[in-house]
Amino acid sequence: MSLRTALIVAVILVSALPLAVARAQEQPTLTLDLEPAGAPQLTYEEFKIEELERGALRSRNALIGTSVAAAVGLALVIPAWGQCESTEVNGKDEYDCTRAGSALYGVGSPLLLGGLTGAVVSGIILGVRKGKLRRLNDTFSPKARAVRWDERSSRLVF
Numbered sequence: 001m002s003l004r005t006a007l008i009v010a011v012i013l014v015s016a017l018p019l020a021v022a023r024a025q026e027q028p029t030l031t032l033d034l035e036p037a038g039a040p041q042l043t044y045e046e047f048k049i050e051e052l053e054r055g056a057l058r059s060r061n062a063l064i065g066t067s068v069a070a071a072v073g074l075a076l077v078i079p080a081w082g083q084c085e086s087t088e089v090n091g092k093d094e095y096d097c098t099r100a101g102s103a104l105y106g107v108g109s110p111l112l113l114g115g116l117t118g119a120v121v122s123g124i125i126l127g128v129r130k131g132k133l134r135r136l137n138d139t140f141s142p143k144a145r146a147v148r149w150d151e152r153s154s155r156l157v158f
Contacts, residue, residue: 045136052133059126066122070115076108 042050083101087094097105137152150157 049133049136052129052136056126056129056133059122059129062122063119063126066115066118068115069111070119073108073111073113073115076104077112080104080108 080097080101084095084097084105087096147156149155
């Protein structure tokens, strides 16, 4: 870059600087409003119940997703068993599969194992969250010995 070009670029930058500063000063300052005007005011108990319900919903979705993965893995592993056979070589049993059987088994077994593991873990987490939600609802709702209508779940509660 020549000296003349550098000088022209420097003049342009210096002349644009006051304009940029003026525009930056004209911009309104941003404010952060943590409570919108129409936001409902929740008590701690209501907030905790909503959080547990959201967590239970996520756990239920995880349980469904991992169960589907396990079902797909099982659907791939079962046909792979039909394409593999046990052979005896030098007194040892070996398991030989066709190319398709090896491919199905290679893809299906991680899906099956991962899906089963995820289903067990997400099932346990779902049970824990639902138990916490049940205990929290029991502590903040009136207890009656007779049958009563529960407004939250829209069902009869004993």
